[in-house]
Amino acid sequence: MTSGLVYGGSHMAGRTTEALFQEMDRRLYGESPMGTLEAMNRLGQCPLAFQPGSSWAYGTSADVLGAVVEAVSGIRFGQFLQQELFEPLNMKDTGFWLPESIRGRLAKTYQDNGHGELTLYTGSHLGIVHQLDRDPAFESGGAGLASTIDDAAKFTTMLMNDGSLNGVRILRPRTVQYLTTATLTERQYKGFESWHTLSGFSYGNQMRIMTDSRKAGLIGSNGEYGWDGWLGPYFCNSPQDGLTFLFMTQRKDAGTLPITRKLRNIVFSAL
Template identity: 55%
Template sequence: MELSQKLEQLIEKSVEKKEIAGANILVIQDGKEKAFAAGGHADIKAGRKYERDTIVRLYSMSKPVTSAAAMLLMERGLLDPGAFVEEFLPGFHNAIVAEGGKLVPAEKPVRICDLLNMTSGLMYGGDITSVCSMETEKLFDRIKEHLYLEDALTTQEIANRLGLIPLQFQPGESFQYGTSADVLGAVIEVISGKSFGEFLKEEFFEPLGMKDTAFYVPQEKQNRLAKVYQRTEDGLKLYTEDHLGIMNAMKQEPAFESGGAGLVSTLDDYAKFASMLMQDGSYQGKQILKTQTVRYMTNGSLMPWQQEVLDQCWEGIRGYTYANLLRIQKDPGKSPLFTSIGEYGWDGWLGAYFCNSPKDGLTMLLTMQLKDAGTTSLTRRLKNVIWSELCGGRQK
């Protein structure tokens, strides 16, 4: 049986079991398409199939793009990873830390490298045991309330307000997945003098031909945007709420262009970005990033004390480290799924998943639109099939 057929069957089984509404997947090896499969619906009520050109909300799979933007500024000498965030965003002046039940001054300022490695002390909301998390939750409630109004908070306004919230720990002392990439997007705005979306469009999306990647979906493309679904006791239900300051409907240009979660894209668009990284920054004769830049971006690592926290809190990425807004495989024997040393990528809240494996010359891209999905069981099963089919001969 062809690989595409195997992948399609796995997707269709998940659709039949009502685990997902629909999904698509693309596999590229050595620059050639090895498999494509799609199944289910992008819109169940309308009977609209999940297609190859279906547009999806990337959520955290936006982060590798934000990382690449920071790398571009680094190679141009415009961004120093050791620089203090407060140099660009005044909200980070005199940062405070929630420590031992008290608020204390930060011993050192948050650095750009802390944003890239999630070692800043910034958090997402949802943790009722953390002052940082609860204050972040309040801020995102404020963002949500004004999302469609004239006074909607902008990328830089939100980043500066995040800087006023107590950090979870002293900068650099631990690891915590959070809003660091949103702050980094604002830093890129300040340095470039352009909106984050404009910078990405000029430097990445237009040169790569990523015509369906942006921070919103124009009216003429809305019929290709997948609906979001959530699992309930009664089966899959439509999910229409805004989340993390991102408009679910994606119908208008947002004031907040979230570097951590805001982009929409398609399989083929993101494949161009992934291929550029796989080819050491080059795509169809255009050098988007320098070779050394890509190698730096995709070979980072946490410090041992930071790695210890990651290992304890995130079982799903055992064997990986985290750096430059990417998971990076360091010890495949610890991983809960087939992988290879040096493989890197990230996923998203609604189930989008991306990985590049330079050792295998392989790129895997998967999209779905399922609330709270992240890396699902289906994702792992699809990846295991792909690795067993295409990567075995290179492991010797």
Template identity: 50%
Template sequence: MIQKLEQQCAAIMQRAVEEQFAAGCCLMVFQNGRNILSCQAGWRDMEKGLPMTPDTILRLYSMTKPITGAAVMLLTEQGVLDLYDPVSRYLPGFRNQTVACGNDSYPVPREMCIHDLLSMTSGLAYPKPGLATDPEVSRSFRALKDSCKTCSPIGTVEFANLLGKNRLEFAPGSSWMYGTSADVLGAVVEVVSGMSFGEFLKKNLFQPLDMMDTGFWVPPEKRPRFARVYNPVDGVLREAPTDHLGISYTMEQPPAFESGGAGLVSTLLDYSHFAQMLMDDGMYLGKQIMSPATVRFFTRAELLPWQQEAMWKNWDGLTGYTYGNLMRVMARPGMSGYHGLTGEYGWDGWLGPYFSNAPEQGLTFLLGMQKQNAGTNRLTRGLRNAVNIYLQD
């Protein structure tokens, strides 16, 4: 039964490779904790003829965000972080913030809180031409990049404080916009825990979950498994080495800035451990990583009506979804462009990695690729629809 689905998915992926849509891709599907499907096509390194595999190390970019959200949940579970704490309690750069109004600004009606960061309702934006805050946010990212060439690179907390000094696109809680909120949360975790963000993740998530290939850099012994990024140029795939959002393309050494929004590398195998832990109410191989109540809170968030309206206006691909705790959550399947069920949650990344848990089906879907600006694309949608339809029939 599953063999037919596996053949269908393999054919979809092979066609994408042959059409030069992507150099390589890898798919893993789990149902009720069991790996029922695993297939791949193409290459992680075209020049060396190395195939894309489940243990290929991928740049996660925004698929880092759910892990950052989980770290915040662990701190709330321990009672050391309140989601209504003002961000300025931990990061002084967030004191006396202002909201952009053309070239002018006005004081925030209320302080930004941790919950605003988790729901992307903080007013913090990524660099984007046309936004009122783009010049100053872009300046912050340039300062971050330039500092990496010096002996004093900007770190996680310092960069978050830089972001806090910029104007906001809107007053906290008044709208929705995808932005640097998760990077700020990484800094909050660092301040609250008293250890670097990477150390906290390693101690509380990566080691307990046996995610041994997940981190903020790739050591020499693992580099043969590290995928290259390819983009089509005049119809031919070519390597596209690009430093993006303060993240080094080569990732050859531990960074000073550990980005909670985009900085991790991982494998589909590693990420499946994280996904399955959430599906199993916080349990992994007999270890309780996160309480069942915390998992329920983490995976069932939703926006307020005006925030929801702003999200659908800003991002067509999220129609039918709500958002919270740094993940999308399927709220209205009939409005969505996917075959899915209410309560499905997850996220994806700039280079195309994609994660989805559907608790009602007991289904985990993981896709890996490394293509610039891939996000959620027609290949992802095609595979997701094929898997969901087949397993629902």
């Protein structure tokens, strides 16, 4: 997230990127939906919020990495994930869309109606077909996968086991160590420290990483890592405690909910 690519904002970089995603949403159900490579090539024409490497901002860096995987592997991003991760880890319920035979198991998504109540959300966001009822043209590196607690636990356990699960090695131990290490320089961290709810954390390789448990607003241990999502899914691994915490919900603009913090504090305080 030190590339200068962003999701939105009032500056030129944010406005042009937001306009691109709006176009992607408009084309989602038409005859020419925007594919992964087209979308990211278009993104490459957008201005940056800052010189790459000079700061930090949460944005579309992961989406670009998905397109890089397609370009290097010669296959679609979703197919690459299926071959290299989902099949080896026996993650049968994870993918960018759901066949009709299992689509009825997809949890409904809710949104705040502005009056303290929840209503169903059926819209589209960031080029994602929210109903997951078709093979999407755009397979996002930063969003859009459907999964289950059981499948997610196989992935998180693989990371906790230094890259292997049930005798299948996905990553080398030193790769896992690199992926779960904070990599921000002092200069880059100045862009991250404005994320006040992540006080006590740093960032690296698409993950938050706890670096000072004394400053964190959560009970935890240094070295824990993980991420959360727009609809509220939350994951953390704490190698020091030998603990994985997974929580899934489906609420628009959820991020990390108060209930998520309370639940993980209960779990960590019991250690």
